[in-house]
Amino acid sequence: MESYNNASLIKLINELEKMPGIGPKTAQRLAFYLLKSEKADVEKLAGSILEAKEKIKYCSVCFNMTEIDPCAICTSLRRDRSLICVVEEPMDIVALDNTGAFKGLFHVIMGSISPLDGIGPEDLKIRELLIRIGKENIKEVIIATNPDVAGEATAIYLSKLIKPLGVKVSRLAQGMPMGGSLEYADEVTLARAIEGRREL
Amino acid sequence: MQPYHKTQGIVLKTRKYSESSKLLTIYTRELGRINALAKGARKIKSRFGSSLEVFTESKFLFYKQPSAGLYVVSQAQILFPHEGLYFANDKFASASVMADFLYTHTVQAERHEELYRFFRDSLKELELTGAPQNVLLSFMLKFLTVAGYGLQLKACSSCGKGGTEPGRDCRISAKHGGVLCEACSRKEGDSVVIGPAALKALSFLQEKGYKLTGNLKLDDTSSGEIKKVIGNFLQYYYDYELKSMRVMEEIIK
Ligand SMILES: [Zn+2]
Numbered sequence A: 001m002e003s004y005n006n007a008s009l010i011k012l013i014n015e016l017e018k019m020p021g022i023g024p025k026t027a028q029r030l031a032f033y034l035l036k037s038e039k040a041d042v043e044k045l046a047g048s049i050l051e052a053k054e055k056i057k058y059c060s061v062c063f064n065m066t067e068i069d070p071c072a073i074c075t076s077l078r079r080d081r082s083l084i085c086v087v088e089e090p091m092d093i094v095a096l097d098n099t100g101a102f103k104g105l106f107h108v109i110m111g112s113i114s115p116l117d118g119i120g121p122e123d124l125k126i127r128e129l130l131i132r133i134g135k136e137n138i139k140e141v142i143i144a145t146n147p148d149v150a151g152e153a154t155a156i157y158l159s160k161l162i163k164p165l166g167v168k169v170s171r172l173a174q175g176m177p178m179g180g181s182l183e184y185a186d187e188v189t190l191a192r193a194i195e196g197r198r199e200l
Numbered sequence B: 001m002q003p004y005h006k007t008q009g010i011v012l013k014t015r016k017y018s019e020s021s022k023l024l025t026i027y028t029r030e031l032g033r034i035n036a037l038a039k040g041a042r043k044i045k046s047r048f049g050s051s052l053e054v055f056t057e058s059k060f061l062f063y064k065q066p067s068a069g070l071y072v073v074s075q076a077q078i079l080f081p082h083e084g085l086y087f088a089n090d091k092f093a094s095a096s097v098m099a100d101f102l103y104t105h106t107v108q109a110e111r112h113e114e115l116y117r118f119f120r121d122s123l124k125e126l127e128l129t130g131a132p133q134n135v136l137l138s139f140m141l142k143f144l145t146v147a148g149y150g151l152q153l154k155a156c157s158s159c160g161k162g163g164t165e166p167g168r169d170c171r172i173s174a175k176h177g178g179v180l181c182e183a184c185s186r187k188e189g190d191s192v193v194i195g196p197a198a199l200k201a202l203s204f205l206q207e208k209g210y211k212l213t214g215n216l217k218l219d220d221t222s223s224g225e226i227k228k229v230i231g232n233f234l235q236y237y238y239d240y241e242l243k244s245m246r247v248m249e250e251i252i253k
């Protein structure tokens, strides 16, 4: 690639290409956009990436991403503290919270049971969830793992552990087709799924 | 080479790929084990629906440019969803181990129709059975047989002459591929000791159809001994411990 005999440009394009959803064409376009931008703007972007990376941690209670530990959801006085919604990833909290249909607390288990990857229950934040249920005054747990095979298997595993604790366990309603990812559901679909949850 | 390939296949594993796509490993009837990209499959309203879920058998149309390394899923239509494997954790765990066998212990792009049919029938039986652990043990022994490492349980696998003494413990050696007679047992250090009940069950699980294996009552001692023998064979012939087996123990304990 003679048009690119420029090591730093290639390096930038390669780094951008590693990001989700960024193909080689987009990486190229972004790289040229950055090079055309004012130096101050580029510094602001680089600075904010570093700042976020340094300041944002996982909440020690619910494993949401947060600057302040515990996170704003965990310390909020306006939320229903008898309700926990269990999700796979911190991104799913954003999707569900944006619906406005759920006013309870969250718990991120950081993935789903995936035997071929060697990820079992002990690799997820399940023990932490059970401790929370035992300690806090929880009346219902809504399991909002992804509507795929691993998500279903994880939901069933969780319900078997939680039900004996005397807590109601429900699962997001149908209308969430198998195979999809929660983060891609639109707000209407998600809000309906919360309202129509079924007991497990 | 034609860019389009039509074949039945069973999804073994799915991973996220880029923002909204999935990278699948599929065991196909015509092409053996392949990797295929399904664009947009993670979207909630994906046109693939649930045809690309793990354990699902579908009819696939793949596109692959002769120069490209990866198949792209162009169409998929469900034949058998095997939903019964999602909703019981012991079946899900056992089906995962079966999928892991095909994922780990087969060569990429090597067509093997007998293995395909065997895998498909095994998933069907697992879905219906009331004894998933028996079906899984039977699957592992039958898989070894299809792969050419079936256990020799009658004549001594070392000298070919002696046999096992009825009603007594015997030794099974992975290196020789089966039981050892008294004389050979004394010479062979690396083997697993099993009781007469486990030996009988082992041969039953290896030879009989799945329907019958569901009726077999296995006590913990025999089941432990059988697992040890299978583990020993897998270690010897594949030298690789399946991650899914450890996770299964965690799930069903
Ligand atoms: Zn929190």
Ligand SMILES: [Zn+2]
Pocket (backbone or CB within 6 Å): B156, B157, B158, B159, B160, B161, B162, B180, B181, B182, B183, B184, B185
């Ligand atoms: Zn012998």
